[in-house]
Amino acid sequence: MKKIYTCIICPRSCELEADILPDGQVSVSGNGCPRGAEWIRNELSDPKRTIASSVLVEGGEKEIVSVRLSSPVPLRMIFPIMDEIRRVSAKAPVSIGDIIIRDVLSSGADVIATSSVLAKKE
Numbered sequence: 001m002k003k004i005y006t007c008i009i010c011p012r013s014c015e016l017e018a019d020i021l022p023d024g025q026v027s028v029s030g031n032g033c034p035r036g037a038e039w040i041r042n043e044l045s046d047p048k049r050t051i052a053s054s055v056l057v058e059g060g061e062k063e064i065v066s067v068r069l070s071s072p073v074p075l076r077m078i079f080p081i082m083d084e085i086r087r088v089s090a091k092a093p094v095s096i097g098d099i100i101i102r103d104v105l106s107s108g109a110d111v112i113a114t115s116s117v118l119a120k121k122e
């Protein structure tokens with residue numbers, strides 16, 4: 001079964017034709033470099049995504065801090081991780097790079113702050 005995909009790894013956006021062979025192997029053509037073939041094989045076998053979101057901050061000058069995952073996680077974990085992110089809060093001050101949740105849901109990825117929030121002045 002052949003399917004066409006657009007590679008998202010670089011701006012060249014190659015059109016990849018992936019053919020899933022009867023033995024489960026994936027034959028790839030149209031890729032301008034090996035990274036495209038690797039990406040589509042991973043996408044077909046174990047797709048991964050990353051998340052950017054925000055977390056509530058207690059005692060901060062802002063009520064939320066932006067966060068992202070330190071590495072992509074399996075697609076099936078995205079919604080459970082989003083639920084976990086909604087459940088937690090961080091205590092101000094928060095600095096860029098602070099780990100808000102370490103190894104979230106044993107995914108191997110940390111939820112890290114991508115901005116800073118100072119503590120509220122009394």
Ligand code: SF4
Binds near residue numbers: 035
């Ligand atoms: S196949 Fe390679 S050259 Fe083509 S878009 Fe993907 S990464 Fe870029």
